[in-house]
Amino acid sequence: MKSPFFMLLLGAVLGTAALAQQTAPKKKAAAPKAPDPAYAQIVDTPGLPRVLLLGDSISLGYTLGVRAALQGAANVHRPAENCGETARGLRSLDKWLGTGKWDVIHFNFGLHDLKYLDAAGKYVPPDQGKQVAPVAAYEANLRELVARLRRTGAKLVFATTTPVPEKSQGRVARDELAYNTAAVRVMRELGVAVNDLHAAVLPQLAAWQRPNNVHFTPAGSAGLAEAVVAAVRAQLPQAQP
Template sequence: MMLPRRSFLKQLGTLTGLALSSSGFRGQSAPKLPRVLILGDSISMGYTPVVKQMLEGKADVSRPVENCQGTKLGVQRIDQWLGTEPWAVIHFNFGLHDLKHVDPVTGINSNKPDDPHQSDLKQYEANLKTIVERLKTTGANLIFATSTPYPDLPEGPYRKAADVLEYNKVARKIMKRNKIRINDLYSAVLPELSTLQLPNNVHFKPEGSRFLAGKVTELILSTISS
C-alpha cells in the first residue's frame, strides 16, 4: 500500500536528518555568520583566501579587492572599504608600504636610501590614529596585525629591516592606548622566516601564507566566540 505523499516526505526527512515540516523547511535560511573584514597589503592578500577556507561555516570573511597599501591610501579609502553593513570583526594592518622609500617628486617606489619614506614615523602615527578612530565607530571588534619582518634590503623599494621595528612600535602604542587586540605576526613568523619567506623579499611562500593564516584565524575565532 502506497503511503500518502505527506507521510512519505515525513519518513524521508526522518531518515536523512532533515526537518521537512512545512514550518521548518520552507522559507527558513541558515543563521547569518559573523562578518569579518580583513584590511591590509599584499601580505594579507596572500593569507586571506586561506583564512576564508579555515573559517568556512564559522564566519563570512571579506577584504577589498585592491591592495590596501599604506596609511595614506587607508585614510582616503577607509569609508569605501567599510561600506554600510556592520562587521563583527575587523582585522587590519598598515606599515610595509609606509616605511618603503619613494621618489620625493613622483611618489613612485625608489631604491635610493636618501629618498623619503612613503610616510615617515610622524605621518604614519597621525594617519594610523585617523584610521583607528574611524574603525572604532563601526562597533566591530578590532584586531591589529603587526607588520611582518623581512631580510635587510630586500628586492624592490628600498626598505631597511630595522625600520619595521620602529613602525610596529608606534602602532603598538596606538593600539594599546585604544585597547585594541594585537596579532603579533612579526614575532610569530620571525623564527621561521628563512623557510617561510621568499628569498630576499618581503613576501611569503604559500606555506608562509598558510602559517600566517593560521595565526589570523586563531585570533578571529577567539574573538567571535568570546
C-alpha cells in the same frame, strides 16, 4: 610535523597559486592578468558574523587560507585591492567599509608606509627618495584609522608588520621594528587587540619568507593565515567550533 590545520591552510594557498597559473594566458602579453582569487566577491551566509581583512599584499597571501579555515564560522571579506599605506587607508576606508555591519575587522598597515619612493613613485634606496610616511606620521594616521574603524562597532585586531629583510627593494631592513613599536603603543593606549604576526613568523622566517623580499612562500602565507584565524576566532561574537 605540520598540523592538519596548517596543511589545510597550505592547500588553500597552493590552490590559489595553481588557479592563477591555470587561468593566466600563455605567451599573450596583451591579455589581461587573471584576477587574484583573494579579490572574489563573497556572498554572505545568513546568520554568520562578518569579518573584514584590511592589508597589503601580505594579507592577500593569507586571505584564502583564513576564508577556508573560517568557512561555516564567519563570512570573510576583504577589499578587491592592495590596501597600501595608512594615507591610502584614510582615503579609501569608507569605500572598504561599505554599508554593511562588521563584527570583526583585522587590519595592518606598515610595509607601504616605511618604503622609499622617488618623485615618479618608483622604489629607490633611502638616499635617493623619501619615505612614504615617517614613524610620527604613521602613528598619527593609525590613530585616525582606529577612531574611524571604531565607529563601525566591530571588534578590532591590529596585525603587526612582518619583517623587512636585507636587500629588500625600497626598504631598510628592520625598519618595521620602529613602526611596530609605535603601532603597539597606539593599540595598547586605545584598547585594540594586537595580533603579533611579526613574532609569529620569526621562528620560521628563513623557510617562510622569499629571499631579499618582504613577501612569503605558500608555506609562509599558510603560517600567517593560521595566526590570523586564531586572532579572529578570539574576537567572534560567539563561540565557534
